[in-house]
Amino acid sequence: MGTAGKTITCQAAIAWEKNSISIEEVQVEPPKAGEVRIKMVSSGICGSDDHVLKGELPMNFPLIPGHEGAGIVETVGDGVSSVKPGDKVLTLIVPQCRECDACLHSKGNFCDKQDVLPCSGTMLDGTCRFSCKGQKVYHSFRTSTFTEYTVVPEIAVVKIDDAAPMDKVCLIGCGVPTGYGAAVNSAKVTPGSTCVVFGLGGVGSAVVLGCKASGASRIIGVDINEKKFPWARALGVTDCLNPKKLKKPVHEVVMEMTGVGADFAFEVIGHTETMLAAWNSCNYSYGVCLIIGLAPLDSQLCLEASKIVSGKTLKGVCLGDYKTRDCIPQLVTDYLQNKINIDPLITHQLPFDKLHKALELYHTGKTVRCVLLF
Numbered sequence: 319m320g321t322a323g324k325t326i327t328c329q330a331a332i333a334w335e336k337n338s339i340s341i342e343e344v345q346v347e348p349p350k351a352g353e354v355r356i357k358m359v360s361s362g363i364c365g366s367d368d369h370v371l372k373g374e375l376p377m378n379f380p381l382i383p384g385h386e387g388a389g390i391v392e393t394v395g396d397g398v399s400s401v402k403p404g405d406k407v408l409t410l411i412v413p414q415c416r417e418c419d420a421c422l423h424s425k426g427n428f429c430d431k432q433d434v435l436p437c438s439g440t441m442l443d444g445t446c447r448f449s450c451k452g453q454k455v456y457h458s459f460r461t462s463t464f465t466e467y468t469v470v471p472e473i474a475v476v477k478i479d480d481a482a483p484m485d486k487v488c489l490i491g492c493g494v495p496t497g498y499g500a501a502v503n504s505a506k507v508t509p510g511s512t513c514v515v516f517g518l519g520g521v522g523s524a525v526v527l528g529c530k531a532s533g534a535s536r537i538i539g540v541d542i543n544e545k546k547f548p549w550a551r552a553l554g555v556t557d558c559l560n561p562k563k564l565k566k567p568v569h570e571v572v573m574e575m576t577g578v579g580a581d582f583a584f585e586v587i588g589h590t591e592t593m594l595a596a597w598n599s600c601n602y603s604y605g606v607c608l609i610i611g612l613a614p615l616d617s618q619l620c621l622e623a624s625k626i627v628s629g630k631t632l633k634g635v636c637l638g639d640y641k642t643r644d645c646i647p648q649l650v651t652d653y654l655q656n657k658i659n660i661d662p663l664i665t666h667q668l669p670f671d672k673l674h675k676a677l678e679l680y681h682t683g684k685t686v687r688c689v690l691l692f
């Protein structure tokens with residue numbers, strides 16, 4: 319008995335309100351036109367999911383969290399042509415519609431059809447495909463990967479190589495392009511350069527991977543959680559700094575260590591204070607500061623305006639500036655060809671029913687990336 323055209327009942331994590339999550343039996347409707355239903359195989363737990371769970375993004379509850387997913391296409395809706403049942407796929411927090419201004423511009427990648435800013439919690443037609451106990455359940459980032467089955471718009475899903483190990487490649491749906499791509503594709507880190515990375519979580523560690531791959535000779539890692547330092551050193555960080563243990567502001571220490579400031583600074587936390595610290599750690603003339611973290615929605619970044627004229631660059635970046643459907647499959651192929659090694663980013667893998675344990679590991683700062691397996 320196939321499941322095509324039928325509602326599927328399965329297990330999913332539901333965030334009922336902020337800081338309240340439980341695994342429940344849910345109903346997942348068949349995909350509508352332009353949509354894809356996916357049987358999940360793995361999902362990373364990313365810092366952005368934590369923003370959702372804490373209610374820091376204006377999202378509708380109850381919702382199914384998760385966006386960094388790998389799975390197998392179960393069925394497709396009318397008009398879907400880029401994937402078919404049985405394909406291995408990744409879900410994409412930033413879709414690529416190939417029609418909007420950002421998609422049509424050679425440099426743009428923040429597709430108008432994304433559901434990050436602002437968040438609707440629905441599919442593109444404004445309705446939802448999930449329900450639980452008769453109640454409508456919202457999507458998160460139009461992906462919702464903490465579930466055995468999900469429904470995603472075709473523009474937010476991409477086919478990957480048949481040989482991809484599905485318990486690992488979920489990271490290439492988000493953390494790897496976001497971090498590695500920021501270093502390699504957006505900043506274009508140069509050989510012999512000095513980089514400073516603020517935040518050594520899953521995404522910051524992927525930035526380190528990209529700096530190392532680009533030939534940076536010095537990579538300074540900054541984090542308030544020293545449990546991250548051994549993992550960071552193994553990836554290529556040469557100097558670790560804990561701002562809480564320094565006698566002066568971290569940017570002053572970076573300036574002293576480098577003499578002239580960093581060539582490249584990356585903020586991978588999402589706080590305005592660390593964004594300023596990253597900016598102030600850069601060389602005043604040619605330094606490049608990339609902001610990856612999402613700051614609180616009502617916050618303002620206040621820069622000393624007279625310091626901008628000297629030439630340094632401040633740039634925001636999402637998903638490594640990659641046009642997601644065009645570029646992400648190649649990152650999977652690069653991994654399969656040993657050109658990128660994402661394995662050290664995955665410090666834990668747990669079955670989906672151990673979700674609470676996985677979230678506890680994340681919240682106590684004991685993981686770089688924990689992957690849920692379905």
Ligand code: COD
Nearest residue numbers: 364365366517518519520521541542543586587588611612
């Ligand atoms: N100073 C130094 N380090 C800090 C501080 C601080 N004040 N506060 C927290 N940290 C460290 C934590 O100890 C942790 O190691 C790290 O910062 C954050 O890591 P994670 O694992 O919690 O989060 P990531 O790496 O999965 O995600 C970080 C993002 C900044 C990407 C995320 O939080 C975010 O803002 N996402 C939205 C923006 C974005 O690019 N989204 C697209 C892909 S998700």
Ligand code: ZN
Nearest residue numbers: 364366492493
């Ligand atoms: Zn993410």
